[in-house]
Every structure is written in structure tokens, then in C-alpha cells.
């Protein structure tokens with residue numbers, strides 16, 4: 001058996017659902033796509049992204065000058081537990097938020113790095129140099145996978161593995177070994193454009209082209225700080241990532257039976273639709289205990305609770321009013337300001353009272369603005385607060 005065949009066999013035994021090889025030449029077309037998108041502002045907001053990074057990520061030899069081959073790997077992640085419910089459906093005892101399926105178990109970066117170790121060992125035992133990449137390394141993962149014949153790039157920009165779909169995570173091993181290359185697949189989405197039509201924000205601006213600044217996944221995972229007011233209503237009940245353009249994909253609707261052993265690497269799955277008002281009670285310690293092992297950790301507490309407030313504002317279930325009112329006293333202004341926005345969406349006298357009380361003690365100017373705007377969205381005070389609210393509040397009705 002050749003080294004290429006041995007590596008592929010081992011990769012499959014390790015749970016990778018697709019493995020292919022491509023040469024270590026630069027990913028020229030992908031670099032051009034990345035450069036164009038960067039210039040057009042479609043990558044704006046990713047503070048760690050730059051044209052220099054795009055250029056470096058397209059060159060597998062950058063970190064390993066004697067590289068000859070790239071082994072591209074796809075690992076399955078659990079599919080969403082159920083399709084997105086309609087608004088208000090399945091809310092049980094209180095409204096729930098949605099977490100993208102890839103993040104429901106253990107952080108995939110760790111899983112893929114672990115699973116690649118025997119492949120690295122096989123290469124190194126034979127005297128070859130080898131370097132791993134999983135997502136955060138400087139590599140264009142999808143482009144490498146497509147050139148290595150793992151699947152095709154869908155109109156939702158994701159790599160679609162034939163008979164498996166896009167619920168996969170990608171990794172590469174760049175090596176000095178001269179392996180037998182595979183050819184790119186001659187497959188495409190054809191006339192289907194379901195993902196482009198389902199995207200609630202219009203983020204898929206052209207087939208295969210994503211405007212980062214419109215993608216829910218960007219705002220809920222990558223963006224630090226305040227989420228613009230015009231974006232908030234579009235986020236729906238997503239609190240980490242978004243799977244809508246994958247859930248609709250017909251290739252994902254009929255996948256081959258998932259490798260149960262591979263999925264066990266993700267460990268116990270967290271609740272895919274956690275209660276939003278409960279999440280709002282997490283302090284730093286309980287947030288750590290609940291999410292430290294998961295990709296959700298990336299947002300830290302303040303980012304996740306910001307997202308939770310937005311989801312609560314969108315679901316607009318009055319049962320969440322006490323939790324949102326309590327969040328107006330959080331020590332993080334980011335959470336207080338988004339909680340104020342959510343209360344404005346709920347509206348009514350109780351929300352208005354809570355906002356007016358918060359405004360009296362609030363020192364942060366952005367949170368004050370959010371409180372004032374939210375008060376304007378609520379109905380008039382049912383019970384006057386017993387004092388003249390600070391300007392520019394309208395006078396309480398007699």
C-alpha cells in the first residue's frame with residue numbers, strides 16, 4: 001500500500017468522512033476571491049483579517065517551505081437536532097435560543113487536532129515534515145478541500161461533501177511528502193438557489209459570495225461590542241452562529257448514515273434550544289462551567305448574553321420581562337444596553353417602568369441612549385413613577 005493510500009485509510013478509521021490530497025502550490029483562485037472580497041468590504045468587521053493574511057493563507061509553503069502536498073480532511077459534526085421552529089413554536093416554559101449545530105458539543109478544534117495526531121505520526125516516522133491547520137491557522141480551508149476533491153463549493157459558500165453534505169469541519173496537514181494528488185470534483189449546485197433565498201439577512205449577495213457584515217454567524221460569533229440596531233431584528237432567535245442556509249440545502253437532507261463513532265468525539269451534546277431567560281442569569285463562573293469546552297466560549301459571557309438579549313427582544317415573550325429587567329443591572333454595559341433594547345421590543349408599562357428606573361442610575365452614555373429609545377418604543381407609563389423622569393422623557397401622564 002502506498003503512503004497516500006495508508007494515510008487515507010487511517011484518516012477514515014479516525015472518523016474523517018472525506019480525505020483528499022492536493023499539491024502545495026498556492027491557491028491562486030481562492031486568493032483572488034479573498035482579495036476581491038476584502039477590497040469590496042465583504043470581510044469588514046473581522047479584525048484579525050487582512051489582505052496580507054489572505055495572501056499568506058493561500059500559500060501552503062509559507063510555514064513549510066519544502067512542502068509538497070496538502071492532505072485535506074473533513075470531519076462530520078452533528079446535524080441540527082430539528083429544523084428551525086416557526087416563531088413562538090416549541091417555547092415550552094419559556095423562549096429558547098438557537099445554537100449552531102457545530103458548537104453543540106466539545107470544541108471541534110481540539111477534536112480535529114487530536115484525530116490528526118496518528119496521521120502526523122505516520123508522516124514523521126517516515127522522516128517527513130508535517131504541519132496541521134484547523135480553522136484558525138493561516139490557510140483557506142475550503143479552497144484546499146475543494147482542490148483536493150473533497151467536495152464542491154456551494155452557493156452558500158460552504159464545502160459540500162458528496163453524500164455527506166456540509167455539516168463537516170475542515171482541516172489540513174501540509175507535508176514535505178510527495179503524495180498522489182486527487183482531482184477537484186466536477187459537481188456544482190446546478191440551478192438550486194434555496195440557500196440564497198432562505199437567508200434572512202440577504203448575506204449571500206451572489207452565488208458563493210458572503211457579505212460578512214450581513215451574516216448572523218458573524219454578528220453572533222465574531223463581532224465584539226454593540227450590534228447595530230438595524231441588524232438586531234434580523235438575528236431572530238440565533239444566539240451563536242446560524243445554520244439556516246445549510247438546513248435548507250437538499251444535499252444535507254439526504255446524507256449517508258453518519259459515523260456514530262466519529263460523532264462521539266463531540267461528547268455530550270448541550271441543549272440545542274436553551275432557555276433564554278436562564279442563560280441571562282449566568283455569571284462568569286457558571287458561564288465558564290457551561291461553555292468552557294465548547295466553541296461558544298469564543299463569545300465570552302458578555303457576547304453570549306448580548307445575543308440572548310437580542311433573541312429575547314425578537315421572540316418578544318412577556319414571560320422574559322423579569323429576566324430582562326434584572327439584566328438592566330448587569331455589570332457589563334454591553335448586556336445592559338441590549339437588555340434595554342429587548343425591553344423596548346416587549347413594550348408595555350412594566351418594561352417602561354423598569355427602563356425608567358434603570359435610566360435614573362445609569363451612567364454609561366450608550367446604555368442611557370438605548371434606555372431612552374426603548375422607553376419611546378414602550379407604551380405610556382401605566383403608573384407614574386412618583387417623580388419627574390429625566391429629560392428627554394415625555395412627561396408621565398396625569
Ligand code: B12
Pocket residue numbers: 029030031033034035037042043046100101102134135136137138139140141142143144153154155156157158159160166167168169170171207208209210211212215217218221222240241242243245
Ligand atoms: C472567516 C470565516 C467565517 C466568517 C465568514 C467570512 C467570509 N466572508 O468568508 C463568518 C464568521 C461569517 C463565518 C461563518 C460560518 N462559518 Co466560517 N470560517 C471562516 C474562516 C476562518 C475563513 C474563511 C475565509 O477564508 N473566507 C474568505 C473567502 C474568500 O473564502 P471562502 O469563504 O472559503 O470562499 C470560497 C467560496 O466562496 C468559493 N467561491 C468564490 N466564488 C464563488 C462563486 C461560486 C459560484 C461558488 C459556488 C463558490 C465560490 O471560493 C472561495 C475560496 O475558496 C474559515 C476557516 C479557514 N481558515 O478557512 C471558517 C469556515 C469557512 N467556517 C466554517 C463554518 C462551519 C461556518 C458556519 C457554517 C458556522 C455557523 N454554523 O454559523 C458559518 C457559515 C456561513 C456561510 N454561509 O458561509 C467552516 C466551513 C465548513 C464547510 N463545510 O465549508 C470553516 C472552513 C472552518 C473549518 N475549519 O471547518 N465563517
Ligand code: SF4
Pocket residue numbers: 156198199200201202203204210214215216217241242243244245246
Ligand atoms: S449563516 Fe445565516 S445569515 Fe449567514 S449566510 Fe447563512 S443563512 Fe445567511
Ligand code: SF4
Pocket residue numbers: 154155156157189192193194195196245248249250251
Ligand atoms: S441549498 Fe442549493 S444552492 Fe445552496 S448550497 Fe445547497 S445545493 Fe447549493
